[in-house]
Amino acid sequence: MPRNALGHLVPGRVSPMRSVPKDIARPEYVGKAGPKPFDGSDVYSGEKVELIRESGRIAAQAVEAVGAAVRPGVTTEELDQIAHEFMIHAGAYPSTLGYRGFPKSSCTSLNEVICHGIPDDTVLEDGDIINIDITAFKNGVHGDLNKTFLVGEVREDVAALVEGTRESLNRGMKSVAPGRQLNVIGRAIESYAKRFGYGVIRDFTGHGVGEAFHSGLVIPHYDAAPRFDAEILENMVFTIEPMLTLGTPDKPGSIAWDQWEDDWTVTTRDKSWTAQFEHTMVVTARGVDVLTLP
Known part of the structure; x- marks a missing residue:
């Protein structure tokens, strides 16, 4: 079982990449070292938003199917x-599969893993938490979300962290309105997290999504003023995906982290546990419309 003597996660065995039927359209980056630069817009037509919603719904349903099996x-x-079989059955391509060499159809991040955990032979144990991050590609667009699940009986402070992270996403979404600056989102998230002494991961952010898996638009989860002062526009599509930890910054504004040799798995340096929630949304005149609901 890939955990060390202290119970911390270590790399496990990763099986070969799963196959995808030839009739399912692939994103342009599959089979390449990385995606081509995105030169489109993060503002979408109503018709294109509905296509993103379809991809988002498939991804959300896949997350729920995986969550039902968590034990x-x-x-x-x-x-x-x-996750893989659900998306294939729905006629969607698992966006992470082959993205910059990522070998699996979902990200599974346990306990001290902040994000980008690669599914392997790690066995879930009672008391763990696990983040399931899934993106589906269909009709030329991506829909992206993640959700943290409890495994069996979880410590009270860990369960509170998970619920607090879920609420921080809600606070971030409620702050969105056309004409405001992007940095209001992180300000709302960080101010909420500080009430409970949670650390906020700064180096991994939300992003523009739709025709591109990651468009280049950055959505910080901390108070980034006066940086990230771009205006929020109606019909803009992006993700918000706060990552909060039970650890505290080792220096002002910074949560230290390490990356495994697989070039993907990111863990807190102090091994403090971390939770994350994410939705893809479109900006409306009144706020946001979530595009990643089951």
């Missing part, structure tokens, strides 16, 4: 198989 004794590899 002690299950491996993250088994969870990834559920």
